Amino acid sequence: MGKIYVVGLGPGDSEMMTRKAAKVLSESDIIVGYKGYTELIRGDYPDKEFFENGMRGELERCEKCVELAKQGRRVALICSGDAGVYGMASPLLEVAEREGFDDVEVIPGVTAALSGAAILGAPLGHDFCVISLSDLLTPWEVIEKRLTCAAEGDFCIAIYNPSSRKRSDYLKRACEILLRKLPGSTACGYVRNIGRVGCEKKVCSLEELAVEQTDMFVTVFVGNSRTRISGGRLITPRGYEV
Ligand SMILES: C[S@@+](CC[C@H](N)C(=O)[O-])C[C@H]1O[C@@H](n2cnc3c(N)ncnc32)[C@H](O)[C@@H]1O
Numbered sequence: 001m002g003k004i005y006v007v008g009l010g011p012g013d014s015e016m017m018t019r020k021a022a023k024v025l026s027e028s029d030i031i032v033g034y035k036g037y038t039e040l041i042r043g044d045y046p047d048k049e050f051f052e053n054g055m056r057g058e059l060e061r062c063e064k065c066v067e068l069a070k071q072g073r074r075v076a077l078i079c080s081g082d083a084g085v086y087g088m089a090s091p092l093l094e095v096a097e098r099e100g101f102d103d104v105e106v107i108p109g110v111t112a113a114l115s116g117a118a119i120l121g122a123p124l125g126h127d128f129c130v131i132s133l134s135d136l137l138t139p140w141e142v143i144e145k146r147l148t149c150a151a152e153g154d155f156c157i158a159i160y161n162p163s164s165r166k167r168s169d170y171l172k173r174a175c176e177i178l179l180r181k182l183p184g185s186t187a188c189g190y191v192r193n194i195g196r197v198g199c200e201k202k203v204c205s206l207e208e209l210a211v212e213q214t215d216m217f218v219t220v221f222v223g224n225s226r227t228r229i230s231g232g233r234l235i236t237p238r239g240y241e242v
Helices: 021-026 036-046 058-070 089-098 113-121 142-152 170-179
Strands: 004-008 030-034 049-053 074-079 104-107 128-132 155-162 187-192 201-207 218-222 228-229 234-235
Touching: 004 021, 004 089, 004 128, 021 074, 021 218, 030 036, 030 058, 036 074, 036 187, 049 058, 049 128, 049 142, 058 074, 058 089, 089 104, 113 155, 113 187, 113 218, 128 142, 142 155, 155 170, 187 234
Parallel strands: 004 074, 004 104, 030 049, 030 074, 128 155
Antiparallel strands: 155 218, 187 201, 187 218, 228 234
């Protein structure tokens, strides 16, 4: 029997991949992934065998991994950021469970909330939550409730999947929900293409965020009541008397 590693690559830049992830990739027989991610690393592993497919091919990728591992191969299933955060770890474990395959190891990576926060300064310096605006697998009412509860709890919020071509106004809708509970002056920001070509950041108020154009390569940050903008950065105090 082979083994499956579910590997988080980090945001994109190979310097931000963990050494463990790089070791697992170099020791694997085959790398499986969404083609946007295999393209990111193919140059670093020129002699490696790859299996790739497109968006919505998640379950096929998982099934392929189990099939290959049952043939005795060491398989690395890759995804961006961390494998457990809106990544491939849970679908792979569910497919492996269904297929009676047990030898799976999850290798953590730097998720976009953390790599993006570092670019903006320290927006997640206190209690925070992570909310995805994608309603492909989650009903919008649930997303709306989670946004409302996060605002009521005065959490800093990292927002994933803020919009896409089909969901171009979702961030605006999310901001409108947050604005029912939070002042328009709440400190916010976003980062596009973290660790990739075209990386850019912006800090702004929640009111301004509502009219910003984002896409699926952006992670958004909404501060708590104490978060402030300083020198183009976001600072969420921990509470020290500085
Ligand atoms: C399906 S989720 C995958 C998250 C990933 N597993 C992680 O831990 O970062 C996709 C969303 O993650 C965020 N994201 C992932 N990589 C990013 C990057 N390099 N730059 C900006 N945002 C990113 C974006 O919000 C994007 O829409």
